[in-house]
Amino acid sequence: LTSGEIIINKNLTIDGSALASPVTISGNNNSRIFYITSSTVSITRLRFINGASNEGDPGDWDGDGGAIYLQNSSTVTIDRSEFANNHAQYNGGALYIFSNSSATLTNNVFTNNSTLHAGGAIRDSSSPSVIVTGNTFVGNTANEGGAMWASSGTEVLTNNTFYNNTGDGTLYVWEILNLNNNTFVGDDGVTVRNSFADLRMRNNIIGSCLVIGGIISVNINNWIVNGSCSPAFSGDPLLLPLADNGGLTPTAALQPGSAAIDAGDNSTCVTYDQRGVARHDGDGNGVVTCDLGAYEAGNMRCSIIQGSDYAFSNQSNVSIHVNPTAGSDLGCLYVDEVPVNHPEATGITNGLHLRTGKYWHIEGFQSDGTTPANTFNVNLTLPYTSADSTSRVCKWLDGGGAGFGWDCDDAGATHTTYSTGVSVTRSGLNSLSQWAVGQHVGPTAVSLSALSVTSPVPWSAVVAVGLLMGVGLWYTMRKRVKNWAD
Known part of the structure; x- marks a missing residue:
């Protein structure tokens, strides 16, 4: 923007979903981007960057809403968009919701937005309804409410991930706030501050919780790392770093063996996780129970019997045959399908090589389900609709072996077989890692x-x-x- 904010005062739909890449609108660190008043607005797949609302005194609208200011009974729906590096002097680094306005936010990413006062990414003030689903908040900063200040109406936050946000509480609660299956990584947490505040939380993973005023009226199967606010679980939930694990927004996966797997309350759990993956039986006990937080982990099968086959129907029918091995300590198998290309996958534009839209995190454990197994031998079968004589099952070396790259059984493929158009099998494996399947694969490491x-x-x-x-x-x-x- 070169001439100030864009004022929207009539109903409008802005849809960038048909474009190859999102439309980017920058405030050039000099201007707010949208000022929405008395309107119903739908926004899809836009990038709001470097918006700035730095003028006025505390309480003046000039210092609120770095990217978007919403007022006068407006309604906004924002989907698959990004807010990055926006700043407001006082409230709502990215978005300020005011004067009986409502917002529905779905599958967005809020990164490095900031304000000096309240709501590093979002400040909700005088709003009847704010629905926040499937979003990721990273590195947002405020004095109070590093990611969001919720101070009016009823807010519902479902399947969101919060990572490395800073302030007095990642979420600052002044009214009714419903938290359902959200993941707060590290120290990110919730502060309940006002006498009218009412926190209702179900099946979340939260770093910390502080009640200064108000109440927690619902507290069902929550994991709070530091043990505050009387949680059902505490301690380390074994979360992996934020990553592209499939879906529209980054998530923090649960590690194999996490006690948060299958620890949810099915009567209050969300049916799908943040990526859209259905809840399933994760611990191999035969009962489908949801995981805590916004990420549904893979499947664990225990009580492993040598000479048996184990199919993982929820992981695209990956199959593992356990070969009889003297001294084997393999008691459990874990498979987690990631529905995106591996970040180190080789490939070309027509989709050959290892860029097939998915890869698998596969591990073997001893009978306790947490200690890595050391002695075993298995055959791994991965589904592949283009399977032929050139197809390979490839192990990511992760810096081991001769160099960075993949082990694809390229030396004659003596351990590889295939079923045309169905699957590829790699035999005689005595170590597990991340795996991908593809065709026309060549060496990617130089020795x-x-x-x-x-x-x-x-x-x-x-x-x-x-x-x-x-x-x-x-x-x-x-x-x-x-x-x-x-």
């Missing part, structure tokens, strides 16, 4: 042992290979240190 000092390869070629390896290593490490808070 120094492949270069002989007696070979006729010119030194210039050796230097070139070394330079390529260095660039590849730099690129890989660069990708690994990048996180969603950038």
